[in-house]
Amino acid sequence: xxxxxxxxxxxxxxxxxxxxxxxxxxxxxxxxxxxxxxxxxxxxxxxxxxxxxxxxxxxxxxxxxxxxxxxxxxxxxxxxxxxxxxxxxxxxxxxxxxxxxxxxxxxxxxxxxxxxxxxxxxxxxxxxxxxxxxxxxxxxxxxxxxxxxxxxxxxxxxxxxxxxxxxxxxxxxxxxxxxxxxxxxxxxxxxxxxxxxxxxxxxxxxxxxxx
Numbered sequence: 001x002x003x004x005x006x007x008x009x010x011x012x013x014x015x016x017x018x019x020x021x022x023x024x025x026x027x028x029x030x031x032x033x034x035x036x037x038x039x040x041x042x043x044x045x046x047x048x049x050x051x052x053x054x055x056x057x058x059x060x061x062x063x064x065x066x067x068x069x070x071x072x073x074x075x076x077x078x079x080x081x082x083x084x085x086x087x088x089x090x091x092x093x094x095x096x097x098x099x100x101x102x103x104x105x106x107x108x109x110x111x112x113x114x115x116x117x118x119x120x121x122x123x124x125x126x127x128x129x130x131x132x133x134x135x136x137x138x139x140x141x142x143x144x145x146x147x148x149x150x151x152x153x154x155x156x157x158x159x160x161x162x163x164x165x166x167x168x169x170x171x172x173x174x175x176x177x178x179x180x181x182x183x184x185x186x187x188x189x190x191x192x193x194x195x196x197x198x199x200x201x202x203x204x205x206x207x208x209x210x211x
Contacts, residue, residue: 002031002115004196007189012125013134014041014092017118018191020101025199028108031115032196037063037098042091044121044134046155052106052114054082056090061098064091087155113151116181117144123185139178142169147180 002022009016014037021032046066056065057079064073066089067082073093074080082088084106092098104111121134121144130136136144145154145166157165 001112002187004199005190005193006187007191008118008122009188010122010125010134012130012132013044014038015043015122017102018193020193020196021199023108023112023115025196028111029105031104031111032199033102034059035100035102037061037092037100039092039095039097041098042133043089044130044154046087046089048087048153048155049082049084049106049114050150050153051084052104052110052151053084054088055103055105056080056082057101057103059099059101061092061096062094063098063100064093065089110151113148117148117151119187120144120181120185122188123182126188138165139169139173139176142166143173143178143180146170 001024002019003024004019004022006019006022007017008019016036016038018034018036019031020034021030023031056063056074058074058076060076062073062075064071065080066087067080068086068088104114106114121130121136124130124136124140125134129140135141142165145162153159154162
C-alpha cells in the first residue's frame with residue numbers, strides 16, 4: 001500500500017518520487033506522483049506495463065520520450081498517455097531538473113505491485129546493487145522479472161530470451177540467497193503534503209523527512 005507523502009529516491013537514475021495520491025487515498029486503481037528527474041537522469045530501461053495505463057504531464061523542464069518506437073521531447077504542459085502494452089522510455093532532455101506528474105491506472109493489486117517493485121529496485125540502487133543505469137545484475141533481474149511479470153516487462157533482452165534465461169537463473173538466484181522482494185525496501189522518506197483535489201491529503205514538498 002502507498003500513501004500520499006511517501007518518497008522513493010533513486011540516486012543512480014536521478015529519480016525522486018513523491019506520492020500525491022496513493023492506494024490509501026484512492027482505494028486502489030489510481031496512483032498519482034510527482035516525479036523529479038536530475039539532468040542526465042533516466043528510467044532504468046525501456047519497458048511495458050501489460051495492464052497499467054501511465055500518463056505523464058510535464059510541469060517543468062524538458063523530458064525526452066520514446067513511445068512505441070517514436071521519440072519526442074516534451075516541455076511544460078505537454079501530456080502523454082501510454083496505454084497498457086505499449087513500450088516506452090523517458091529521460092531528462094535538458095540541463096535543469098525536470099518535474100513530471102505521473103498517473104497510473106489499473107487494478108489495485110497491480111498498482112500495489114508496481115510500488116513494491118519500485119521500492120525494491122530503488123532500494124537496490126541506494127545500496128549499490130545496480131549498475132550505472134540502475135539495473136540489477138542478471139540474478140536479481142531474473143527474480144524481479146518473474147515476480148513482477150504482470151506489472152512491468154523490460155524490452156531487452158527480447159521476451160523469448162528472457163523467459164528461457166530468467167527461467168534458468170531464478171532458481172540459482174534463490175539458492176544463492178537472492179530475493180525478489182526485501183521487506184526493508186520501502187519508501188526512502190516522507191514529506192508533509194497538501195491535499196490533492198478530491199483525494200484528501202496530497203501535493204508535495206521537495207524535502208524528505210526520514211526521522
